[in-house]
Amino acid sequence: MKHQDRSKLIGQMRGSDFLQLDPGQAPHRGRTTWLADRLRSAIADGTLKLGAQLPATRVLAAELSMARGTVADAYQRLTEEGLLRTNQGGGTVVAAAPAIPDAPVTPPDTERGTRLFDISSGMPDLSAFPRAAWLRAERQVLATATSDELGYADPQGAPRLRAALAGWLARSRGVAVAPERVIVTAGVTGALSLLAQVLRDRGITSCAVEDPGAEGNRRILDYWLDKLTPIPVDEHGLDVTTLAASGERAVLVTPAHQFPTGVVLSPQRRRDLHTWADERDGLVIEDDYDSEYRYDRAPVRALHAAAPERVVHVSSLSKVLAPALRMGWMIAPQQLHEELVRKRWATDLGSPALPQLALAELIESGALERHLRSLRLRHRERRDAAVRAITEHLPGCAIEGIAAGLHLVVRIPEGADDAKVAEHARDAGIAVQPLSRHRFEPGPPGLVIGYGPHPSPRLEQAIATLGTLLRQ
Structure with missing residues (x-):
């Protein structure tokens, strides 16, 4: 067969025998994600076993009629997840199964013995989860951490992380605060628990919450406080008129992406909420839920930016990295700050320092x-x-x-x-x-x-x- 005939046939190839991959199933945009998902699923279900060798990027790209860079990026993504390993001169092989399968399951149902x-x-x-980037951050921290950083951390958080978070919040959420105002917590749950105890010490034993609203937040507040008052949510967000009539002095809201309805607190409701807080000496607890992910709408600034002495801003990176890190933060009005830090010290002396420093490195390097x-x-x-x-x-x-x-x-x-x-x-x-x-x-x-x-x-x-x- 002539060279040009072979080239013509290769150009007409559509699909690969490897995992029966059909590029016709890939979206026009997002081919890297499509290929990475297919490889990850094959590793998770055992089709690709530990040590299995993948085709060279050049070969698979030709078979799928894709750019070689697309295949290389997919391999790199799984390498960073720890699923693949590139051996010197030995190609790319499966290094591990996903620690969290692509199809997460709950523990066995005790009544049915099934997995869901x-x-x-x-x-x-x-x-x-960016395993390789996290490992690099940890190695960098272990190589450079000072004796002071390895000692007992400030109960409100490692100074380096608070500085990194202050920059991150200014860039991404419009929250401009000094690092000294950031309190590192054990996720949003830790922040709400800490805040509820301080409010109770101040005589505030009830709180308004969204209805419908996040069950997990409701359970935490219900543990520490005597009463929760439901406030309806409509297509504009929290009904501030009903809030004002409730007599409550504190309210928990998810303004960026309300859980579970997904609505954004409208500009008018935001203004009404600030007015309520000023007139009633009220406190707005802003759970900045899902603020990192937006697809079809303009960004929405955090409530805290417009009323820093009336809003407690709480958030975490559980939805960006992993809930297992148990890493979050809180920015409170000045009048509450010292009490919150003292309560954190009395509770557990603060969060572990080494993960805080690794997270700071991840933010500072741009990896996050x-x-x-x-x-x-x-x-x-x-x-x-x-x-x-x-x-x-x-x-x-x-x-x-x-x-x-x-x-x-x-x-x-x-x-x-x-x-x-x-x-x-x-x-x-x-x-x-x-x-x-x-x-x-x-x-x-x-x-x-x-x-x-x-x-x-x-x-x-x-x-x-x-x-x-x-x-x-």
Whole structure:
């Protein structure tokens, strides 16, 4: 066969025998993510076993009619996750299975002995945790940490991390504060627990909360305080008129991306909330939930920026890195700052110093922002896949909260019992949250679906199952 004939045939090749990869299934944009997802799934389900060798990037790129850089980037992504290893002269091989499978499962259901495909929470893709970057940060910290940094840390957090967070918040959230005002906490949960105790010491034993609202936050506040007052949420966010009539002096809100409805607190409601705080000597607790992920809307500044002495800003990097780090922060009005730091000291002397320094290194090096940009692309593709699947398999059901975040809400037909739908889904092997679980008062039924951790094909399959259940 002549050289030009062979070239012509190679140019017509479509697909690879390796994992039966068909480039026709890849989106026009996001081919790197598509290929990385396919490889990761094959490693997770055992198709690619430990030590298995992958094709050379040049070879696989030719077979898939893709740019070699696309394949190399996919390999690099999995190498940073610790799943692949490049040997000197020996090609690229599988180094480990995902520590967090692409299809996360809950522990076995004690009543049924089954394992569930979990779309019940707004988690990120934890398999994408930047393992290599984190290891580099830890090595750098261990090589350079001073004796002071290895001693007892300041209870409000390592100075280096507080400085890094102050810069990060100024760039990303419009929160301009000195590092001395940042208090490092054990995630948002640790911040709310600490704040609730200080408020109780000051005689504030109740708090207003959104309805519907995040069940986890509600449980923490309910543990420390005597009463929680539900305030309705509509398409503009928290109903501030109802808040003003409640007589409460503190309120917890998720203004950037309300959980679970996904609405953004409107500009007018933001102004009304600040007015309420000024007139009632009120305190706004701003859980900056899901602020890192937005796809189809303009950025929204944090509430704290407009009223720093009326707003307690709390957040974490659980949705960017991993909840396992238990790393968050709080910025409080000056009048509360010293009490909060003293309470943190009395509780546990503060967070472990070495992870704080590693996180500071990750922020200072730019690795955190690069990781976040990659996650935004990945999560957007999965959001789009979830919307397509819902449109196909749950026709007529409204979809809300898709402009940002890691979850969406599907409004199911009036009269349906979302708790029963979730129960039937569990019987079918799928964990999904009923919207009613996050309500105080009865309201329209719905399902809360988290799409962040799941490759598109498995997510689409789970939604198809939900559609079958609803039709039944």
